[in-house]
Amino acid sequence: MPRDRERLAAREALARARRVVFFTGAGVSAESGLATFRDAGGLWEGVRPERVATPEAFAEDPAFVWRFYLARRAAAAATSPNPAHRAMAEYARSDHREVAVVTQNVDGLHQVAGSANVLELHGSLWRTRCEACGAVAEDRATSFSEVPPRCRCGGMLRPDIVWFGEALPPTVFQAASQAARRCEVCVVVGTSAVVYPAAGIPYEAARAGARILVVNAEETEHAREADWFLEGKAGEILPDFL
Ligand code: BV8
Ligand code: ZN
Numbered sequence: 001m002p003r004d005r006e007r008l009a010a011r012e013a014l015a016r017a018r019r020v021v022f023f024t025g026a027g028v029s030a031e032s033g034l035a036t037f038r039d040a041g042g043l044w045e046g047v048r049p050e051r052v053a054t055p056e057a058f059a060e061d062p063a064f065v066w067r068f069y070l071a072r073r074a075a076a077a078a079t080s081p082n083p084a085h086r087a088m089a090e091y092a093r094s095d096h097r098e099v100a101v102v103t104q105n106v107d108g109l110h111q112v113a114g115s116a117n118v119l120e121l122h123g124s125l126w127r128t129r130c131e132a133c134g135a136v137a138e139d140r141a142t143s144f145s146e147v148p149p150r151c152r153c154g155g156m157l158r159p160d161i162v163w164f165g166e167a168l169p170p171t172v173f174q175a176a177s178q179a180a181r182r183c184e185v186c187v188v189v190g191t192s193a194v195v196y197p198a199a200g201i202p203y204e205a206a207r208a209g210a211r212i213l214v215v216n217a218e219e220t221e222h223a224r225e226a227d228w229f230l231e232g233k234a235g236e237i238l239p240d241f242l
Pocket of ligand 2: 130131132133134135151152153154155
């Protein structure tokens with residue numbers, strides 16, 4: 001389909017849709033100045049994921065892992081949502097739509113932008129979890145007097161983030177699957193679509209009959225399977241589009 005007609009068809013589908021899922025990844029926060037994972041200059045270029053994003057890495061060197069996440073907290077705290085986050089939040093507020101933002105991001109910027117129904121598949125930078133008693137707490141510190149920080153029970157606190165080899169939070173994942181199966185359009189934004197089971201969510205939507213629109217800076221597996229693919233920056237495409 002020629003590019004203009006493709007844009008028009010996707011735009012019409014989104015204008016008509018009553019139930020929409022935005023499935024997002026690190027590319028959405030790139031224009032807020034946060035590094036993605038797998039692009040040139042991305043986080044995984046500076047450090048191998050096995051050294052900071054696995055339970056084994058944390059068991060071996062919790063202070064090293066915490067320093068990685070404290071640096072990410074500091075970067076996220078110093079930034080704000082960009083036009084892509086804001087366009088998605090604004091779209092949900094108009095016309096009484098049922099919108100879910102299913103995100104792999106842990107930076108909390110969708111919520112700051114005003115999105116109400118945000119399902120965080122990989123946890124949050126802004127929570128800790130106790131290794132001993134399991135207590136989860138909101139925590140926005142960007143430094144601790146003692147690293148790793150300790151729970152009141154004496155146990156070690158870890159970031160409440162889903163690391164490689166760990167299960168996704170079941171209730172969040174079920175809610176995301178359900179939203180995917182119900183939606184008419186699934187908009188996939190700023191993700192390389194290589195981390196599972198999260199990357200399966202748009203396929204679940206497609207199997208249940210949704211149209212898929214991909215907005216991404218490069219072609220991905222999702223883009224190849226999608227009904228529509230708009231190549232470029234989310235912060236430039238989405239505000240115009242939604
Ligand atoms: C599980 C920590 C089971 C959080 C993250 C084969 C071998 C080994 C393992 C596996 C395998 N197959 C499957 C697995 C399992 C593994 C997996 O998927 N591995 C892949 C990588 C091979 N998955 C897991 O381990 C998951 N758990 O399977 O559990 C289980 C079940 C029961 C009981 C016990 C266990 C857990 C996965 C959790 C991973 N956690 N990191 C953190 O620190 O943030 S993954 C990491 O990748 C991030 O969380 C991130 O959310 C996720 C996805 O990355 P993206 O967001 O897509 O970012 P990326 O940089 O890749 O891409 C950015 C895109 O944006 C690019 O395409 C770029 O072009 C585009 N872009 C850039 N700028 C813009 C833009 N687009 C638009 N506009 C722009 N401006
Ligand atoms: Zn505890």
